[in-house]
Amino acid sequence: MSSATVAANKTGPITALPLSDATRARFARETAKYPADQKQSAVMGCLAILQQEQGWVSPEGELAVAQYLDMPPMAVHEVATFYNMYNQQPVGRYKITVCTNLPCQLRGGAKALQALEQKLGIVDGETTPDGRFTLQHCECLGACADAPVLLVNDRAMCSFMDDQKLDELVDGLKAEVRK
Numbered sequence: 551m552s553s554a555t556v557a558a559n560k561t562g563p564i565t566a567l568p569l570s571d572a573t574r575a576r577f578a579r580e581t582a583k584y585p586a587d588q589k590q591s592a593v594m595g596c597l598a599i600l601q602q603e604q605g606w607v608s609p610e611g612e613l614a615v616a617q618y619l620d621m622p623p624m625a626v627h628e629v630a631t632f633y634n635m636y637n638q639q640p641v642g643r644y645k646i647t648v649c650t651n652l653p654c655q656l657r658g659g660a661k662a663l664q665a666l667e668q669k670l671g672i673v674d675g676e677t678t679p680d681g682r683f684t685l686q687h688c689e690c691l692g693a694c695a696d697a698p699v700l701l702v703n704d705r706a707m708c709s710f711m712d713d714q715k716l717d718e719l720v721d722g723l724k725a726e727v728r729k
């Protein structure tokens with residue numbers, strides 16, 4: 551087994567994603583933020599770069615990060631699966647993540663998720679067949695006072711998402727896709 555093939559999944563050994571020079575340069579900028587003997591601290595940054603470039607964090611990508619940072623693959627996997635922002639599978643152009651934690655639940659979080667399921671024709675965890683939208687629930691986004699809240703593509707926070715605002719959001723994103 552080559553040194554690049556060190557982990558296994560359900561279907562057998564996996565091979566590390568080959569990293570381009572450009573990706574390695576970006577990884578190097580992340581690791582440079584930390585002392586040389588603590589480069590593992592860059593794991594979140596490197597996973598984020600990988601996701602930016604690939605659209606998700608594949609097992610092969612996790613392995614590439616592990617090898618780059620000299621970390622056990624399982625340690626990288628634990629980080630990649632702990633944080634909701636890392637996609638474990640390819641997602642649509644717009645990933646909508648709805649908070650269903652208790653404070654949001656009390657103010658319509660589940661209702662917002664259900665409304666989006668109906669508007670998009672998919673259920674929690676699915677992607678529309680045209681690849682435009684992925685819908686998923688998440689834990690607290692730290693904006694409980696604005697409940698119910700959701701995130702678009704892990705960056706744009708949308709607050710007080712009543713039915714009208716959900717309609718506006720979906721219509722606006724669909725219009726973006728058509729551009």
Ligand code: FES
Nearest residue numbers: 649654691693694
């Ligand atoms: S519970 Fe939804 S943001 Fe905190």
